[in-house]
Amino acid sequence: MDIELQQQAADDQRRIAIFKALAEENRLRIIRVLYQAQREMTCSEVGAQLNISKSTVSYHFKALRLVGLTNTRQVAQTKYLSLRSATFEQYLPGFLATL
Amino acid sequence: MDIELQQQAADDQRRIAIFKALAEENRLRIIRVLYQAQREMTCSEVGAQLNISKSTVSYHFKALRLVGLTNTRQVAQTKYLSLRSATFEQYLPGFLATL
DNA sequence: AACTTAGTTCGATAATCATCAAACTAAAAA
DNA sequence: TTTTTAGTTTGATGATTATCGAACTAAGTT
Numbered sequence: 001m002d003i004e005l006q007q008q009a010a011d012d013q014r015r016i017a018i019f020k021a022l023a024e025e026n027r028l029r030i031i032r033v034l035y036q037a038q039r040e041m042t043c044s045e046v047g048a049q050l051n052i053s054k055s056t057v058s059y060h061f062k063a064l065r066l067v068g069l070t071n072t073r074q075v076a077q078t079k080y081l082s083l084r085s086a087t088f089e090q091y092l093p094g095f096l097a098t099l
Numbered sequence: 100m101d102i103e104l105q106q107q108a109a110d111d112q113r114r115i116a117i118f119k120a121l122a123e124e125n126r127l128r129i130i131r132v133l134y135q136a137q138r139e140m141t142c143s144e145v146g147a148q149l150n151i152s153k154s155t156v157s158y159h160f161k162a163l164r165l166v167g168l169t170n171t172r173q174v175a176q177t178k179y180l181s182l183r184s185a186t187f188e189q190y191l192p193g194f195l196a197t198l
Numbered sequence: 199a200a201c202t203t204a205g206t207t208c209g210a211t212a213a214t215c216a217t218c219a220a221a222c223t224a225a226a227a228a
Numbered sequence: 229t230t231t232t233t234a235g236t237t238t239g240a241t242g243a244t245t246a247t248c249g250a251a252c253t254a255a256g257t258t
Contacts, residue, residue, distance in 0.1 A: 019122035094192035
């Protein structure tokens with residue numbers, strides 16, 4: 001098989017994972033909140049602001065981190081999330097500005 | 100402000116529908132094929148090129164059309180699909196060029 | 199040590215979705 | 229009229245996923 005086609009298939013899997021992550025209401029709201037806040041936020045802060053149970057927020061935080069849409073900085077048991085601009089620029093340039 | 104929030108929620112539903120449509124391997128391949136071909140294509144043509152059964156191609160064509168990612172031009176029983184640039188520009192500016 | 203805080207994992211449930219063959223519709227061709 | 233062509237719909241199946249409470253871990257606090 002062609003190496004370029006293999007690379008394209010791998011890129012597509014990455015794209016699909018990213019689209020799946022964004023194709024959900026609460027995750028999209030989390031992305032917007034992080035984008036508009038322009039700073040790091042914790043699980044509990046986001047959960048309180050969007051009124052989502054903490055287990056669900058944790059679940060979505062993990063999903064966003066796994067596909068590389070967010071950065072996580074951990075201090076003790078607290079995790080601070082922020083957007084990973086590089087991923088948005090590579091796969092969805094211009095998207096954040098449409099929010 | 101209430102009205103703005105309602106509008107934002109409606110926009111989000113549109114975004115989610117679009118992301119869902121793109122978060123699937125065969126639909127993403129169809130989008131790429133249409134983008135690179137720079138012309139209209141039929142169900143059977145896409146099915147042959149991507150090796151997908153005709154009922155599945157029909158299913159995906161409908162999904163893409165319903166969320167407004169494609170235009171359909173019908174001539175007798177043949178439907179010609181092409182990308183709807185306006186939707187990409189509004190919700191995913193710069194995305195197609197990353198393919 | 200006991201308590202609080204922050205977040206994760208588990209179990210169960212409900213919902214959505216991708217796939218294909220088969221049956222179907224509608225139009226063009228023979 | 230009969231046949232072919234293009235695409236849709238249906239039904240069944242298997243797979244993934246979003247949600248919550250409850251139980252859990254780990255770190256800080258009193």
